Amino acid sequence: MRQIDYYLSTINPWCYLAGDRLERIAARHGAQITYRPLDLMQLFDRTGGTRPQNRHPARIDYRNQELPRWAEHLGVPLRLDVPMTNMAPSSYAVIAAQEAGGDVGGLVQGFLRARFADGRDIAEDGVIREVLPAHGFDPALADTGLFVGAETYARNLERAVEAGVFGAPFYHVLDTGQKFWGQDRLDFLERHLATL
Template sequence: MAHIDYYFSTLSPFAYLAGRGLEEIAARHGASVTYKPLDIMALFARTGGTPPAERHPSRNAYRAQDLPRQAKKRGMPLNLKPAFWPTNPAPSSYAIIAAQEAGGGDMGSLVHSVLRACWAEERNIAEDEVVRDCLTAAGFDPDLANRGLLSGAETYAANLEDAVNAGAFGSPFYVVDSGQSFWGQDRLEDLDLHLAGKL
């Protein structure tokens, strides 16, 4: 059975636009997934990336055109300039880490609900109430938002190191145990084909 390490930031619009694609692909091929939220700004610093605020105006202008196009293509609502972005990604990331450790809910739903809260619902994913709502909606104990903060911080830092070692440099980034990696929501089709043995 194939395994996928999924590196992502809870602030990433492209991770949001991936929707439930990863979960659908994993289910189709019987693959397991480990969710690895990380500090995307630290990843950029380690791997030669540039934060959006520091990018050339032409790159940001293209991003402003492309994100709405991709959202429309997928039939997904998107606020190009969310009210609470950027915000602190740690609380939502720690909750995802705690939920994965605890089990009992739907991880894909949890991750997508956090991303949707930021990019479609104008909610601040740094706020405890928002994180608790996302946990509850995905079938997890909302109190996970308050537990395991130290281990969550340790795993969050470890995920960054794992990402660098795995060759990840953006979000979403998918690494299969076959050694193949796929960057971006627009490479989910390639991931699907790879798991089917066609790529």
């Protein structure tokens, strides 16, 4: 079975716009996904990127035009008025859910929708406890998964740097070493999997 490491951030609008396309592609090609949430801001710092708030105004302006264009193209709601929040708590929940087994992709999308469609603060314990059971997970994972989540979250950052990851969403096909950055590269990922 093909293995895909999916590096993501639960506060990244491009991960939200990816929707469930990765999961559908993986199902069509018999691939297994490992979800690797990480601290995207530290990844930028470590790999020569620039945090969004520190980018040149021209880049910020273009991003603010491009995100709504993609949302309209994909037919999904998108709120950009959401303040920055701590991505660690929801990431820990995703990591704990992956350990427990179940629809991790649905959970990731649940957190992203809560943020970018509903404008909720996914760092809040109450929000995390609502999103978990909505996707078939015990809300207690918000507590019991903290230790493992924190350790794995830090390891995911190190693994990403070692693998040459520099942004999110980022898809790494372990069998071939091929890397795809951005939700707009999912078609290329599927074409690659079709050749294997």
